[in-house]
């Protein structure tokens with residue numbers, strides 16, 4: 001099965017009602033490559049409105065979800081609430097949530113399990129810090145994040161992996177195509193060895209970290225790069241050029 005190219009836009013905690021409506025309008029009128037799956041992740045407050053205004057061929061993702069069905073969990077959003085609002089995707093394990101909000105590998109895995117088992121697909125993020133890269137620990141670190149995921153998840157069909165080296169996020173310091181390809185290939189090998197060849201062949205592995213309309217084409221040519229998770233550039237009109245980078 002050929003892996004469909006995937007471009008996600010992670011708005012993080014940015015935008016206003018008006019600026020997000022402008023982004024939606026821009027995407028709605030753009031001619032987008034139908035061979036690329038596109039998903040945008042606005043702040044939670046705007047999910048419902050974005051889903052209502054955005055054309056249906058573009059998916060909508062939350063930036064977090066909780067791993068319980070409902071109840072006394074102030075500030076959290078449930079999987080069924082996402083589905084009820086037409087939101088089919090969620091980003092989990094982003095490094096900002098792992099570091100700033102202290103989410104452990106186990107918490108991320110538990111949320112991923114709960115979401116996928118209840119019908120919401122997950123963009124699951126992993127990646128190393130600059131210190132880990134410089135100490136030669138990149139692959140060991142990512143393997144340990146993947147192992148924590150494997151310990152809880154059995155159905156990988158609803159998971160897209162995003163490799164986001166922390167040192168490349170929001171820094172303008174994009175990984176070289178070789179650096180990205182090398183880690184992507186290692187992740188695929190890990191899946192083949194630890195899960196199955198089928199899952200390794202089918203799972204999309206995205207690159208994230210200072211992706212722009214300028215560097216996306218080069219990165220997209222690498223064999224194991226199946227798309228991008230875009231932060232800052234997803235807020236700009238040039239996001240369309242990233243979505244269309246394979247044309």
Ligand SMILES: O=C(CO)COP(=O)(O)O
Pocket residue numbers: 010094164168169170171172208209210211229230231232233
């Ligand atoms: O964290 C990211 C996407 O999830 C990447 O952010 P930037 O594209 O702004 O570097």
